[in-house]
Amino acid sequence: MTTRPTIGVLALQGDVREHVNALAHCGAEAVLVRRESELDKIDGLVLPGGESTAISKLLQAFELLEPLRARLRDGLPAFGSCAGMILLASEVLDTRADAQHLSGIDMTVRRNAFGRQVDSFETDVDFTGLDSPVRAVFIRAPWVERVGDGVEVLATVPTGPAEGRIVAARQGDVIATSFHPEVTGDLRVHDLFVNAVRNRV
Ligand code: GLN
Numbered sequence: 517m518t519t520r521p522t523i524g525v526l527a528l529q530g531d532v533r534e535h536v537n538a539l540a541h542c543g544a545e546a547v548l549v550r551r552e553s554e555l556d557k558i559d560g561l562v563l564p565g566g567e568s569t570a571i572s573k574l575l576q577a578f579e580l581l582e583p584l585r586a587r588l589r590d591g592l593p594a595f596g597s598c599a600g601m602i603l604l605a606s607e608v609l610d611t612r613a614d615a616q617h618l619s620g621i622d623m624t625v626r627r628n629a630f631g632r633q634v635d636s637f638e639t640d641v642d643f644t645g646l647d648s649p650v651r652a653v654f655i656r657a658p659w660v661e662r663v664g665d666g667v668e669v670l671a672t673v674p675t676g677p678a679e680g681r682i683v684a685a686r687q688g689d690v691i692a693t694s695f696h697p698e699v700t701g702d703l704r705v706h707d708l709f710v711n712a713v714r715n716r717v
Pocket of ligand 1: 564565566567568569597598599600602627628655656657658
C-alpha cells in the first residue's frame, strides 16, 4: 500500500487548483495532467468542475480522449465533480451533439439539470460511507437520470423539487459528484477517493 499515491488533476479547464489543494491535504502527491505521457505516471485522476463541453474539446485538441478512455477501461481510479461527472458518464443529455465523454461509469447524466431558476444552491446531503452529511455546493449542476447494474448511488437530493435525484455515484473506483466538494473545505469525499487509490496501488 502506497501511503502517498500520485493523483493527477486534469488541467485543461476548470477548478484545477482547488482539487490540487484538497488532494495534497489528503496526503496525495497531486500533479497536473495535460498530456498523454503524464497519464503514465498517475495512480488516479481527478476531473474538475468547469465546463464539460470546453473540456471535451480540449481533450480532443490535446489528444487525451482516447488514451484516457483506455486508462479508464484498464481500471484507472477517477473522481469527477460536476463537469467531471458529465465527462465520466456513458451517456449525456442536453449537451452539444459533438461533445465527447469517457464512459467511466455506466450512467446517464443530464447537464444543467436543476434549471435556470436554481443556477446555484447548497444543501446538506447524506453520503454513503460518511458518518454525517456533506455540504453540497451545486453550480449549474448535472444530475444522474439512470445508473447501470454495478453502479452504487452514493447521494441523492434530500428535499425540494429535485428530491430523490441522484447526485453522487460510484462504479468500482470511479466516483462522480454533481456538486463540488473541492470548494467547501470538507475533504471527506477527496479522502474517500485517495483511500480508494491507496488500496489499489
Ligand atoms: N454546467 C457545466 C457543464 O455542463 C458544469 C458546471 C460545473 O462544473 N460547475 O459542464
